Amino acid sequence: MHLLTAAPTTAAKPTVLTNVVLALFRVLVGVSFAFHGCSTLFGKPVAPHGALPAVGAWPSWWAGMIELVAGAAVALGLGTRIAALLCSGAMAYAFLTVHLKHGILPIKNGGEPAVLFCWSFFLIAIIGPGPYSLDALIGRYRRGSAD
Template identity: 45%
Template sequence: MQSLNSLSRYAPYALGLLRIFAALSFISHGTQKLFGFPVPPSWGMPAAMTLPWIAGVLEVVGGTLVLVGFLTRPAAFVLSGMMAVAYWMAHGPKSFYPLLNGGEPAMLFCFIFLYIAAAGPGAFAIESRKG
């Protein structure tokens, strides 16, 4: 067990990598809604100022803040709440089971961002730089 405990010294780096890769994936949902990149949404591009468009803006702006590690905790907290709302508005009514309602990504993003809001940005963050 001693060898596994020694892995804890890598925890800030693992948290930083989780933050970066979750944010990159999250941003792609926003660029899809706002710019049709890498592919337009199957349900069509949202009109400006609609709920899906606002979600896209939050995904790009908030995701970028989390990605670079600037204002990480408040941005991650807002994104966690957004994903909880998205789950219950878009997925929960379809079925109780996340596997059946397509809500697994929303649930994972919700709890990953909640963890980042609580734990902080980890390594590789702008706000963690000294000097």
């Protein structure tokens, strides 16, 4: 039986380890992104690349808000798929409008963080938050089971 042509008979059920790793990945990516937002908007924990943006300034203030709010939502696992998709789109926009004009390769144009965040958030949007998230907790509460 060839690996590329074999059709799986049943879907593999995620293990506890898989769920823990997904939760850690989601939290670390979300918190890292939220820190970018804090830096952009408030200059904390580190100063941004330039001056702090004025409230409502396009695109830096809006990018900072997406990074802070949606990054925190992903870390908490709250509205995860939508928040992660918004984060992914924001990083795709950043790569296309800021980095691509300096070359196509992310290692050359300084876009490696944008690419990694973009695809990490896209993965989270597709896979979902996993069972260790507020989304899952809310879902269990709505179904009436407290397990």
